[in-house]
Amino acid sequence: MSVFSAGWLALREPYDLAARNTTVLDAVLAAFRGQASISIVDLACGTGSTLRAISGRLPARQTWRLVDNDLGLLTVAGTLGQPPDITVTARAVDLVRDLELALDGPIDLITMSAMLDLVSEDWLERLMIEAAARRLPIYAALSYDGRVSFDPPAAFDADIVDAVNRHQQTDKGFGLALGPDAVRYAAEIAERVGYSFVDGPSDWVFGKADSAIQQDVLRGFARAAGDLRELADVRTADWLTRRLDMVEAGASSMRIGHIDFFAMPMAIR
Numbered sequence: 001m002s003v004f005s006a007g008w009l010a011l012r013e014p015y016d017l018a019a020r021n022t023t024v025l026d027a028v029l030a031a032f033r034g035q036a037s038i039s040i041v042d043l044a045c046g047t048g049s050t051l052r053a054i055s056g057r058l059p060a061r062q063t064w065r066l067v068d069n070d071l072g073l074l075t076v077a078g079t080l081g082q083p084p085d086i087t088v089t090a091r092a093v094d095l096v097r098d099l100e101l102a103l104d105g106p107i108d109l110i111t112m113s114a115m116l117d118l119v120s121e122d123w124l125e126r127l128m129i130e131a132a133a134r135r136l137p138i139y140a141a142l143s144y145d146g147r148v149s150f151d152p153p154a155a156f157d158a159d160i161v162d163a164v165n166r167h168q169q170t171d172k173g174f175g176l177a178l179g180p181d182a183v184r185y186a187a188e189i190a191e192r193v194g195y196s197f198v199d200g201p202s203d204w205v206f207g208k209a210d211s212a213i214q215q216d217v218l219r220g221f222a223r224a225a226g227d228l229r230e231l232a233d234v235r236t237a238d239w240l241t242r243r244l245d246m247v248e249a250g251a252s253s254m255r256i257g258h259i260d261f262f263a264m265p266m267a268i269r
């Protein structure tokens, strides 16, 4: 399954929803409480999971601009409008080339999820400087932070996680990716541009019954380790077989670290 296929995004969505950090989301909601309407741009929207996750808690009248460069995912996202209260425009934009285009026009909030760990230092700086120039708050959910724990643990887990974390920092289309360092770097830039910053964990928690997502994640980890070409393939294959056997036996749990944040210009209210 490709990393950004609609199938993968649908599989992960309930875990993303359960993982979203409530303190961070409460800070987002508090910033807009009392407003009759809100305009949001969701960057790298996929099929629209951010809209599904938070629209029920925002001011009733909402205008969403959903942006992605994958036309198949955008087609699904474009069906999410609920006139007259929720208006949706799906816009095909390559955020590497045309970030500024995505941010044009009247917007109150920039959102994104499962996206920031893909981007480079330069791109993140560009995003936050563009946001600061427009005095726009940013809600970024579900950035991978490098923490993975397996229960029960097994030999070679740490080698695989280490390889995955280095693979996370390879180019995902935005230049060398920040991977697990994305939120730490966002906090540094936020301070520089005069933004307040609220963050908190939004870890995926997979119990023993969550076999489909564990299988996908484990296969993805083995693929990432293989791509790096630093571990012996036979050891990675053995590790994957052992871990998949544990999942199959209903004996495996996993926790995967993510972080959410809300950054807001300090003098916005």
Ligand SMILES: C[S@@+](CC[C@H](N)C(=O)[O-])C[C@H]1O[C@@H](n2cnc3c(N)ncnc32)[C@H](O)[C@@H]1O
Pocket: 003, 004, 009, 043, 044, 045, 046, 047, 048, 049, 050, 067, 068, 069, 070, 073, 093, 094, 095, 096, 112, 113, 114, 115, 173
């Ligand atoms: C992990 S998915 C997250 C999707 C969605 N935000 C979610 O949480 O389900 C990353 C998304 O980034 C989009 N993406 C990757 N590179 C992009 C680019 N250069 N411009 C716009 N979107 C991009 C992909 O198409 C994909 O939808």
